Amino acid sequence: MEKNKTIIRATTVVCVRDEKSVVIASDGQVTLGTSIIKSNANKIRTFNDKKIIVGFAGSTADAFTLFERLEKKCEEFSYNLKRSCVELAKDWRTDKYLRRLESMIIAADKDETFLISGTGDVLEPQEGVVAIGSGGNFALSAARALKRNSSLNSREIATESLKIAAELCIYTNETLNISEIKF
Numbered sequence: 620m621e622k623n624k625t626i627i628r629a630t631t632v633v634c635v636r637d638e639k640s641v642v643i644a645s646d647g648q649v650t651l652g653t654s655i656i657k658s659n660a661n662k663i664r665t666f667n668d669k670k671i672i673v674g675f676a677g678s679t680a681d682a683f684t685l686f687e688r689l690e691k692k693c694e695e696f697s698y699n700l701k702r703s704c705v706e707l708a709k710d711w712r713t714d715k716y717l718r719r720l721e722s723m724i725i726a727a728d729k730d731e732t733f734l735i736s737g738t739g740d741v742l743e744p745q746e747g748v749v750a751i752g753s754g755g756n757f758a759l760s761a762a763r764a765l766k767r768n769s770s771l772n773s774r775e776i777a778t779e780s781l782k783i784a785a786e787l788c789i790y791t792n793e794t795l796n797i798s799e800i801k802f
Contacts, residue, residue, distance in 0.1 A: 630662055631754030631784045631791040632674035634725045634732050635762055635773040636747030640801045641727045643674040644777035646754070646785060647794035655792075663798045666690045667698050670728055672798045676752035677722030685711070685724055689735075700726060704733045704741045712739040723751045729802050747773075750780070754788030774799055 632645040645662040648655060663674045664686050671693060675682035688710065692703035704726055724735050734742045734749050742749070748766060750759035762780035765771055771779065778795060785791045 630676035630752035631750065631758050631781060631788060632662055632676050632725055632752050633750040633755070633758040633762055633777050633780050633784075634674065634727055634744070634748065635766065635777045635780070636727070636732055637766075637773040637776075638802075640773050640799050641672070641729065641732060641747075642773045642777045642797060642799045643672045643725060643727060644774075644781055644795055644797040645674050645752075646781055646791045647796060648790060648792035649679075650790050658792055659794050661796045663796050665798055667693060667728075669798075670800065671698070671700060672727050672800060674725045674751070674798075675722055676724075676755070681722040682724065685722055685735075689724070689726060698728075700728045700731055700733065701741075704735050708735050708739050708741045711735070711737050725749055725751060727800070729800055748776075750784075752791075754781075754784035754791035757784035757787045757791075 634643045643663050647659040649657040649660045665672050673686055689707050692706050696702045726733050732744055748762045758780040761783040762776050765776045781795055785793045
């Protein structure tokens with residue numbers, strides 16, 4: 620890493636699925652260097668009449684570019700989320716321009732959830748839980764424990780796991796954005 624390069628740390632996003640719904644939730648904090656520059660950023664988007672939800676971590680401009688590309692892939696492949704995610708990951712890995720994008724995304728619909736990265740990964744999470752971003756591992760651990768050991772629903776688990784991540788990760792706050800698809 621360059622000595623004088625400013626590091627932007629900005630996100631915790633978690634996705635939790637149960638038998639009644641899928642939820643993507645994120646915190647709102649954006650940090651530039653040692654300063655919080657925004658506390659209420661929205662890192663979740665929906666499309667296809669709110670039938671697909673996407674959460675992103677990383678560079679905002681890069682995330683928006685990927686979100687737009689995923690939306691176009693979904694339109695192209697009749698909203699087959701798995702196929703669209705695989706096609707996006709292939710483009711992301713091989714395209715000269717897209718290869719430079721620094722972001723990760725979680726995409727979910729009523730049937731499936733995927734984590735997509737610039738290295739070509741398209742992963743379906745274990746236990747219906749996945750998280751990304753600077754506090755992602757904290758939120759993931761909390762969500763898995765809550766899912767295994769409580770009767771909380773997916774929205775409650777997502778909320779509580781982000782609150783726990785905010786207690787541990789200095790780049791995560793308790794200003795939450797939540798999007799849910801009920802089945």
